[in-house]
Amino acid sequence: MSWFSRKHTDEIAKERLKLILVQDRSLLSPSVLNELKEDILKVINRYVEVGESDISIDIRRETHKTILEAVVPVKGVKKS
Amino acid sequence: MGRAIVITSGKGGVGKTTVTANVGASLAKLGKKVVVADMDIGLRNLDVVMGLENRVVYNIMDIVEGRCKISQALVREKHLSNLFLLPASQMHTKEDVDIEAINEIISIIKENFDYVLLDSPAGIENGFRSAAAPATEALIVVTPDVSSVRDADRVVGLLENNGIEGISLIINRYDPNLVAKRKTLDKDDIIDVLGLDLIGVIPEDKEIIDSENRGEILSIVGKSLSVQSFDNIAKRIEGEDVPFLEIPKEKRGFLDLFRRK
Numbered sequence: 001m002s003w004f005s006r007k008h009t010d011e012i013a014k015e016r017l018k019l020i021l022v023q024d025r026s027l028l029s030p031s032v033l034n035e036l037k038e039d040i041l042k043v044i045n046r047y048v049e050v051g052e053s054d055i056s057i058d059i060r061r062e063t064h065k066t067i068l069e070a071v072v073p074v075k076g077v078k079k080s
Numbered sequence: 081m082g083r084a085i086v087i088t089s090g091k092g093g094v095g096k097t098t099v100t101a102n103v104g105a106s107l108a109k110l111g112k113k114v115v116v117a118d119m120d121i122g123l124r125n126l127d128v129v130m131g132l133e134n135r136v137v138y139n140i141m142d143i144v145e146g147r148c149k150i151s152q153a154l155v156r157e158k159h160l161s162n163l164f165l166l167p168a169s170q171m172h173t174k175e176d177v178d179i180e181a182i183n184e185i186i187s188i189i190k191e192n193f194d195y196v197l198l199d200s201p202a203g204i205e206n207g208f209r210s211a212a213a214p215a216t217e218a219l220i221v222v223t224p225d226v227s228s229v230r231d232a233d234r235v236v237g238l239l240e241n242n243g244i245e246g247i248s249l250i251i252n253r254y255d256p257n258l259v260a261k262r263k264t265l266d267k268d269d270i271i272d273v274l275g276l277d278l279i280g281v282i283p284e285d286k287e288i289i290d291s292e293n294r295g296e297i298l299s300i301v302g303k304s305l306s307v308q309s310f311d312n313i314a315k316r317i318e319g320e321d322v323p324f325l326e327i328p329k330e331k332r333g334f335l336d337l338f339r340r341k
Contacts, residue, residue, distance in 0.1 A: 008262035008263075009263045010263070010264060011262075013265050013269075014269045018273060020226070020230050021273065024231050024233060025237070039144065060275075
């Protein structure tokens with residue numbers, strides 16, 4: 001590894017740690033997570049138009065609570 | 081009514097017992113009546129770290145099994161008359177522990193003392209559970225490395241599920257020289273990743289090893305920077321707003337400039 005391009009250890013450590021914690025903290029198995037995504041999409045699709053695979057789910061902790069965050073990009077409003 | 085605080089980490093060897101003894105002593109220096117309880121049944125160490133191993137007569141399992149009263153098991157510290165050790169049993173295993181009985185003993189002690197600090201064993205099994213069960217607050221001890229922080233995160237989840245609300249972070253063995261060279265996790269990285277409130281940073285300090293080998297508690301007999309850190313943690317537990325210490329890098333001589341770092 002070149003001396004100049006070498007990444008600092010603290011950066012590597014923090015990246016590793018973040019990835020490990022994402023896995024440790026995920027309360028749901030990948031298959032359950034997929035079901036959850038599909039269900040969320042179904043419900044939101046009743047009201048607004050969303051892409052099929054655009055949803056991302058993140059589970060993270062803040063002080064005293066664990067937060068499940070779903071990001072769903074909206075394509076447009078459904079006309080009823 | 082006193083406060084019961086568990087000192088825990090998940091990973092072993094990060095300094096739970098050292099933190100328990102020193103923070104306990106710092107609280108006692110503030111005039112508080114303190115019991116430090118060794119909850120590491122089968123592998124007791126707090127008596128040795130405090131230099132009280134020759135004064136232990138009874139232990140917590142003797143109380144549970146009715147061989148002595150609580151007051152008979154408590155060992156007074158050598159210098160501070162308001163600091164007491166509740167020793168663990170060396171003859172039992174963690175599976176022998178009856179969590180209900182321990183809860184009851186700690187709640188009786190709480191009636192007569194300001195603080196009970198519970199020194200948890202490593203791991204997340206029965207020993208950890210019986211140390212955490214009587215507590216309403218927790219101090220999580222980490223060292224600045226990936227495995228320690230990972231285990232701490234796991235423990236925080238378990239504590240929260242058990243209804244412990246006041247969870248604070250202690251970063252132990254912090255080496256500002258390594259941080260300056262970017263060879264280890266910065267304290268802000270650790271706080272950020274764990275999402276906990278910081279209550280103290282204890283610098284790497286060879287005096288701690290020396291005093292423990294002598295059977296003295298550094299925060300009673302010492303003057304180094306880590307003593308200030310322990311004292312500040314005690315004040316913050318008491319609710320005082322104390323600014324965090326700037327931990328200075330080791331001073332380097334002119335010749336060190338030519339040494340490879």
